[in-house]
Amino acid sequence: MTHNDKMIEARPAPIRTVGPLAWLRANLFSGPVNTVFTLVGLYLLYVLLTPTIQWAFINADWIGTSRDDCSREGACWVFVNARLTQFIYGLYPRDELWRVNLVFASFAVLIAWLAIPRLPFKRWVAIATLLAFPVFAYVMLYGGHFGLPLVETHRWGGLMLTLILAVVGMVAALPIGILLALGRRSQMPIVKSFCVVFIEFWRGVPLITILFMASVMLPLFLPTGVSVDRLVRALIGITLFQSAYMAEVIRGGLQAIPRGQEEAAAALGMSYWMRMGLIVLPQALKMMIPGIVNTFISLFKDTTLVMIIGLFDLLGIVQAALSDSRWLGFALEGYVFAAFMFWIFCFSMSRYSQYLERKLHTGHQR
Amino acid sequence: MLNNNKLLLLASAGALAFAATSVAQASTLEETRDRGAVQCGVSDGLPGFSAPDDAGEWQGLDVDVCRAVAAAVFGDSEAVRYVSLNAVERFTALQSGEVDVLSRNTTWTTTRDTTLGLNFTGVTFYDGIGFMIHRDMGITSAKELDGAAICVQSGTTTELNVADYFRANDMEFDPIVFDTSEQTVGGYDAGRCDVLTSDTSQLAALRIQLAEPDASMILPEIISKEPLGPVVRQGDDQWLNIVKWSLFAMLNAEEMGITQDNVDEMLESEDPDIARLLGQDGNYGEGMGLSADWAYNIIKQVGNYGESFDRNVGMGSPLEIERGINALWTEGGIQYAPPIR
Numbered sequence: 001m002t003h004n005d006k007m008i009e010a011r012p013a014p015i016r017t018v019g020p021l022a023w024l025r026a027n028l029f030s031g032p033v034n035t036v037f038t039l040v041g042l043y044l045l046y047v048l049l050t051p052t053i054q055w056a057f058i059n060a061d062w063i064g065t066s067r068d069d070c071s072r073e074g075a076c077w078v079f080v081n082a083r084l085t086q087f088i089y090g091l092y093p094r095d096e097l098w099r100v101n102l103v104f105a106s107f108a109v110l111i112a113w114l115a116i117p118r119l120p121f122k123r124w125v126a127i128a129t130l131l132a133f134p135v136f137a138y139v140m141l142y143g144g145h146f147g148l149p150l151v152e153t154h155r156w157g158g159l160m161l162t163l164i165l166a167v168v169g170m171v172a173a174l175p176i177g178i179l180l181a182l183g184r185r186s187q188m189p190i191v192k193s194f195c196v197v198f199i200e201f202w203r204g205v206p207l208i209t210i211l212f213m214a215s216v217m218l219p220l221f222l223p224t225g226v227s228v229d230r231l232v233r234a235l236i237g238i239t240l241f242q243s244a245y246m247a248e249v250i251r252g253g254l255q256a257i258p259r260g261q262e263e264a265a266a267a268l269g270m271s272y273w274m275r276m277g278l279i280v281l282p283q284a285l286k287m288m289i290p291g292i293v294n295t296f297i298s299l300f301k302d303t304t305l306v307m308i309i310g311l312f313d314l315l316g317i318v319q320a321a322l323s324d325s326r327w328l329g330f331a332l333e334g335y336v337f338a339a340f341m342f343w344i345f346c347f348s349m350s351r352y353s354q355y356l357e358r359k360l361h362t363g364h365q366r
Numbered sequence: 367m368l369n370n371n372k373l374l375l376l377a378s379a380g381a382l383a384f385a386a387t388s389v390a391q392a393s394t395l396e397e398t399r400d401r402g403a404v405q406c407g408v409s410d411g412l413p414g415f416s417a418p419d420d421a422g423e424w425q426g427l428d429v430d431v432c433r434a435v436a437a438a439v440f441g442d443s444e445a446v447r448y449v450s451l452n453a454v455e456r457f458t459a460l461q462s463g464e465v466d467v468l469s470r471n472t473t474w475t476t477t478r479d480t481t482l483g484l485n486f487t488g489v490t491f492y493d494g495i496g497f498m499i500h501r502d503m504g505i506t507s508a509k510e511l512d513g514a515a516i517c518v519q520s521g522t523t524t525e526l527n528v529a530d531y532f533r534a535n536d537m538e539f540d541p542i543v544f545d546t547s548e549q550t551v552g553g554y555d556a557g558r559c560d561v562l563t564s565d566t567s568q569l570a571a572l573r574i575q576l577a578e579p580d581a582s583m584i585l586p587e588i589i590s591k592e593p594l595g596p597v598v599r600q601g602d603d604q605w606l607n608i609v610k611w612s613l614f615a616m617l618n619a620e621e622m623g624i625t626q627d628n629v630d631e632m633l634e635s636e637d638p639d640i641a642r643l644l645g646q647d648g649n650y651g652e653g654m655g656l657s658a659d660w661a662y663n664i665i666k667q668v669g670n671y672g673e674s675f676d677r678n679v680g681m682g683s684p685l686e687i688e689r690g691i692n693a694l695w696t697e698g699g700i701q702y703a704p705p706i707r
Contacts, residue, residue, distance in 0.1 A: 217458075
């Protein structure tokens with residue numbers, strides 16, 4: 001009797017079950033209905049994408065300095081190119097742009113430092129970012145000290161202004177929002193009613209109304225000679241509005257923490273601020289990341305509303321550029337550029353929040 | 367571009383009681399001198415009148431008024447703080463002292479001049495509603511527009527004025543209303559209407575945005591009066607005079623043939639009118655608290671009215687608006703400045 005002691009060699013899986021073809025079959029052509037949908041989808045993509053790509057890339061003009069360099073068959077990116085400095089820095093004096101660059105570079109370094117887990121001295125960097133950096137940014141951008149020429153805020157604009165509005169709004173609204181949320185859950189009647197009234201008032205009014213009041217009505221109520229800078233007015237309006245929203249997001253998170261947590265902390269003899277700071281808020285904030293980032297993203301986009309009070313944010317400066325008589329008729333290019341810039345920032349915020357969620361994922365998700 | 371906003375007028379009139387009591391006691395000229403810059407309210411972007419150029423500097427016919435005032439006051443046309451204002455907040459900004467001159471494509475009307483606590487200082491541009499048509503329609507006058515479909519932007523007085531005009535001439539029309547000027551142009555380009563109507567100053571800018579600008583023409587009729595000019599606060603006549611005469615100086619300079627280029631040669635001129643304007647004979651700036659060379663500075667740094675018009679909205683600009691009634695009175699227009707003497 002003979003026997004075969006050789007193993008049968010492993011064979012690749014049948015061609016029909018692996019590889020791109022199998023993937024296509026399983027996901028796109030698994031039945032007559034799905035096949036039809038796939039084909040219709042492909043056709044729609046073709047119909048939509050072909051002219052877009054033609055317009056944006058193939059027929060587009062990239063190089064030049066004036067409208068005469070544009071053939072008008074496709075997009076005229078020459079316009080965006082010629083205006084790029086303005087779209088980013090607004091009407092900030094050209095010789096002083098290094099100041100803006102320095103501020104944003106140092107901000108990027110600080111944020112990166114805080115965001116990358118391996119780097120040390122987190123606590124000190126965080127304190128520097130929150131306390132020292134705003135002073136530094138103000139001195140650099142506004143000037144008037146240390147031999148830096150004064151650059152008044154009406155010359156600020158473009159992406160720079162959008163970022164300033166958004167960052168100040170976010171950084172200021174988060175702590176105020178936390179305090180308001182805690183206040184609204186407080187047992188003390190005066191604190192509680194103040195927080196409720198504040199939140200309901202600011203949340204009940206559209207942002208555009210707040211900005212409009214700050215810009216049109218407020219100056220009439222101030223005594224002569226006293227004038228608050230319009231950028232400051234807008235910043236205060238945005239911060240108050242946003243902190244009301246933030247408070248409600250955070251209150252939602254606070255309510256999700258079981259009461260036992262706080263009671264257990266109290267049983268250990270912790271004070272109110274220790275219970276909140278060490279037990280409740282760390283758990284709550286972690287769960288609220290999607291909500292908070294959602295609010296941040298909507299704030300980032302809401303900053304375009306400052307256009308109605310004559311501040312040139314990214315969208316505002318694009319629109320102002322559209323009315324330069326040397327560049328009339330390139331509205332589409334300008335708006336596409338603005339949309340793309342907004343998308344980049346909102347998308348990166350969204351990705352970072354997803355990363356944070358994964359990193360802080362400690363079992364509260366099911 | 368006159369937004370039909372009665373609410374605003376009410377609000378402004380109400381707010382005025384407040385502003386009127388708080389009008390600065392120190393003169394605007396002194397405050398301006400202390401600050402080192404003229405605060406000038408301009409638009410948030412209006413082709414040919416005020417818009418930032420590639421280098422981020424404000425340019426336009428309205429902007430040149432700001433620069434002329436700065437040249438007269440400081441001898442430096444760059445000493446201006448531009449504040450961009452939208453149509454709604456412009457009067458409040460002037461009343462509250464946020465700006466000292468409002469040079470923002472503002473139509474001079476009775477209500478605005480008499481109830482808002484403001485004064486108009488002159489007319490920089492005689493505007494009015496006009497019509498643009500496709501050239502192949504073969505029409506040469508607005509009187510032949512009976513039954514036409516007309517693209518118009520909503521919420522402007524244009525809509526009402528066009529309706530008035532057609533009723534007065536016993537004609538029918540079919541209004542097609544759009545929200546923004548870009549949509550209006552798009553609608554006209556797509557053939558939704560035969561005629562596009564707007565202020566003539568804007569028609570030129572709209573025409574450039576068409577796919578084929580040469581296939582359209584602007585009809586000669588102008589059916590409404592929209593005199594545009596700078597505005598100042600009521601109650602400071604010295605400042606009113608400065609703004610008023612800055613414009614007159616530019617008009618007089620054009621009439622006398624003084625330009626940015628030849629103004630230095632003209633200093634030697636024997637003509638007594640020119641000598642008075644340029645401060646070579648007497649000091650006509652004194653009455654306004656200015657130096658004798660106030661007009662020289664304006665002409666040297668900003669140019670005369672014709673140069674400004676040509677550079678910003680006229681044949682030297684992409685808008686190519688004809689001088690028309692904005693020509694000097696000596697050339698068939700109605701721009702006329704009192705003499706300097």
